[in-house]
Amino acid sequence: MGKVLSAEQIERFERDGWLAPIPVMSADDAHAIRERLEHEERRLGGPLSGTRLQKPHLLYPWLADLVFDETVADAVEDLYGPDLFCWSTTLFAKEAHTGSFVSWHQDSTYWGLSRPDVVTAWLALTPSTSANGALEVISGTHLLDQLPHRDTFAAENMLTRGQEIAVDVGDARPSVIELQPGEMSLHHVRLVHGSAPNDSDDRRIGFAMRFIPTSVAQLVGDRDSATLVRGEDRFGHFDHESRCTAEHDPATYALHQRVTERSAARLYRGTEIASFDRPR
Numbered sequence: 001m002g003k004v005l006s007a008e009q010i011e012r013f014e015r016d017g018w019l020a021p022i023p024v025m026s027a028d029d030a031h032a033i034r035e036r037l038e039h040e041e042r043r044l045g046g047p048l049s050g051t052r053l054q055k056p057h058l059l060y061p062w063l064a065d066l067v068f069d070e071t072v073a074d075a076v077e078d079l080y081g082p083d084l085f086c087w088s089t090t091l092f093a094k095e096a097h098t099g100s101f102v103s104w105h106q107d108s109t110y111w112g113l114s115r116p117d118v119v120t121a122w123l124a125l126t127p128s129t130s131a132n133g134a135l136e137v138i139s140g141t142h143l144l145d146q147l148p149h150r151d152t153f154a155a156e157n158m159l160t161r162g163q164e165i166a167v168d169v170g171d172a173r174p175s176v177i178e179l180q181p182g183e184m185s186l187h188h189v190r191l192v193h194g195s196a197p198n199d200s201d202d203r204r205i206g207f208a209m210r211f212i213p214t215s216v217a218q219l220v221g222d223r224d225s226a227t228l229v230r231g232e233d234r235f236g237h238f239d240h241e242s243r244c245t246a247e248h249d250p251a252t253y254a255l256h257q258r259v260t261e262r263s264a265a266r267l268y269r270g271t272e273i274a275s276f277d278r279p280r
């Protein structure tokens with residue numbers, strides 16, 4: 001038995017490469033975070049886009065709090081031990097009745113990390129269902145090696161390069177991960193997953209937090225950075241990002257810009273693209 005996950009759940013994660021649902025907070029608390037987000041979107045005059053979708057926990061204290069949430073970190077500790085970085089976060093807000101989708105992919109493709117000990121905690125801030133484009137996964141595919149991907153840069157693909165798996169992954173049926181607000185799923189960095197467009201009348205919002213044990217290193221590009229959420233860093237593979245405690249603070253913006261410029265250089269390597277703010 002771990003801190004949050006049972007021995008059976010840990011075994012299931014190891015076998016299937018994903019686990020859900022895991023309750024993290026009440027639906028009301030998740031809704032309050034959605035309201036903070038939508039308040040910020042009104043201030044900006046539209047949905048968060050481009051660079052602001054990447055590592056937004058460095059911009060907004062109410063997202064930093066999720067990265068440091070005890071239940072989230074306990075569940076990750078049950079899988080990867082007590083010394084943990086949040087390596088990255090991404091906000092996936094899939095608008096109602098749009099074509100936005102996520103192609104079948106493995107997260108590990110462009111991340112450059114030294115080992116596939118990387119787990120995403122995907123926290124639902126709205127219901128996430130078959131009707132509104134919930135995450136779909138193919139169980140057991142995390143045991144495959146890195147698969148070849150092709151970049152499509154398709155406008156409605158929510159992934160940075162519109163990357164999709166370039167080989168047949170067999171005829172396994174995907175599982176749809178349905179979540180209520182305040183619940184999360186966990187998925188392994190090699191798991192084949194994607195999601196369809198949102199054909200409902202409301203947006204579907206999930207906050208993806210990527211965690212690694214501190215022993216994992218970055219193999220690609222300039223020195224990388226991460227947020228130490230728990231335990232000790234005895235390896236020094238990453239610069240430490242400070243926890244965001246103030247919104248709309250020039251120092252916070254400067255840190256986020258520096259960090260995301262380096263992430264963009266890494267994720268778009270081999271292309272002409274230099275920023276997450278490229279036109280889509």
Ligand SMILES: O=C(O)CCC(=O)C(=O)O
Nearest residue numbers: 092102120135195206208
């Ligand atoms: O939110 C989605 O639909 C896709 C999320 C995803 O691909 C991920 O978190 O790795």
